[in-house]
Amino acid sequence: MRHGTYDWPGTVARRTLEMAWRRVRATLTPDDTVVAIAEDDLERMPDPLPHDEDLAALNAHLTGMLDAAYLDWLADDARAVCACALVSQPGAGRLLGDWAVAHGFETLDAAAHIPEGTFDAGPPLVIPHLRGAFVRSPDGLSGIAALTGRIGATRRKVVVGCDSWPWAFLDQAVRLDLAFRHVQTWPAWDGAALAALARGVMRRYRPVATLRQARDGHDVWGADDDNDAPDYFRDLAEASNGEPHIALRLMGDAMRENPEIDGEGEDVDAAPDDLFVEDWEPMEIPGKYRDTGHFALHALLIHGGLSAGALIAAIPAPVPSALVPALHSADLIEEAADGRLSVTLRAYPSVRRALVAAGFPVDTL
């Protein structure tokens, strides 16, 4: 679908009111002493979802969408030679690169040296992502500006992938969009689509189990199996911004086994194999580091990942020495094997909400 027309999943009114109330309560009681529901009643999954086969099934579906979007155009010599961009939320990962390799298209690392003649007439070219091709500094934009100019004048068909955050940043910094005739993004996954995705996951994982709400033990699918958008999945669509990889991760993190349900809810006739999902709660940025933390997380999203030193250089001084460990221990960021820090997938929806609330410029889809 065309970039800029993303249909951000909404939420049901009840959920909106609940979240609003929680925010007001948290605002009025900074030293939150409200006791949460005892999590001891629930046990985490020994093998949390999503499993590799779940991601493979999802990616196969998304790859089919890429085929439908690009293969005809790339194969047809009579169609216009130009550059197209695919803007994705964090989560899509290496999908475009894997798709290009699977179809035998030439790929290009935007961060590497790009030889002369790369964009001369030839077979289709795929640049899976623009990560590493720029740094948010005056000197760090010259490379991407030059690359943008060369892409704009390409004489071969080019598909470029880019995360939504660097895209939004580069769009204002170097007018990235001017180089592309078509800019597309993935359609949002709504509650119904996520429910269908979850049914497939459950069929593979525990075919006989019922998926229940942890808060009341109710079946998340509702009484009517034909209900194609249960509340839980509409909430999940809203929480994940409609991105299926993030939705699967949130659902997997929220899954619990063998709860001891008590309190005011109905008696639950749960089977031993049944699974329970907890409501999604935004993750918190440690209050002590909130202001600097916002800048750090914003920089990480824009760059897609930075070393600790580069991160400190990219945000306003002074930077508390304990900032990175604090964000790490809060599970907001993770460190890759090459030492690059990035925002965790499970934290991304919370981080995006925190940045929106703090007034930071954010991505567009």
Next chain:
Amino acid sequence: MNGAESLPDGERLSNLFNAIGLWVGLEIVLILLAAWALIQLAQRALPRVAEYLPAPLRLYTLNAVPLLRLFLIIAAVAWIVPLVFDVTLQNFVLIFGTVSVALGFAFKDLASSTLAGVVAIFERPYRAGDWVRIGEHYGEVIHVGMRAVQLQTAADDTVTVPHLRMWTDNVANANNGEGTCMCIAEFHTVPQDDTRPLTDALTAVARTSPYLAWDRPVLVITRNTPYGALIQLKAYPFELRHQFLFTSDLSQRGRMAIEALGLRQVQMPDLDTGAAPVVA
């Protein structure tokens, strides 16, 4: 001649007031206490809530305080007046005239400031959360009272300015209710240097600032002065309260960009020796 005019003065005066018993008195006290409590609650709670909100929502929340206060005062007065006075046209004119004359003589400045405060609520030359310059003071409007407005300056001074100043002084509002304001970093280069490459370089400086509002324009303006070229880098931060940090960031990195291009900046003359301006 109507009936009221034919009454003796004492009887006319007694007709002006209702009989005020214990319960009416208690009711008036309760109304005043409730209005005062609600005003205090609004003045304390809303700014506190606003601190947790992004700039646009913060401004809306802060701006609700004076409006809410005015509404509560009007509601309390409208509730109390019929309890105390026998409200007729004649009585209204009599009370209004008397109060106006008394206020006019005894509390001229206070009345003028209060009236200006009411005008300010609707004309909105400044609202809570705005950054304004009144006279020599520039700061964030932290409280719009009935008599005066309070500014918090960058030097952390709290300046109280009577609304009365609005009648005579210009009020410069940097953001006018919006969530951002233009910040300007200035640089001076010697007149012999070619400043054309600076436009791109300084634009890149602003475009890569972590404080920048992405959806706002960035401008580089050059003007010739007797001392050299004055270059102004104009851009908007995404958060009003970052304006000084943003200007610092633009100034520091802008200076580095000028040096990287090999341009020379004009410096002040040595004030001790009186030597001519130094070219860096």
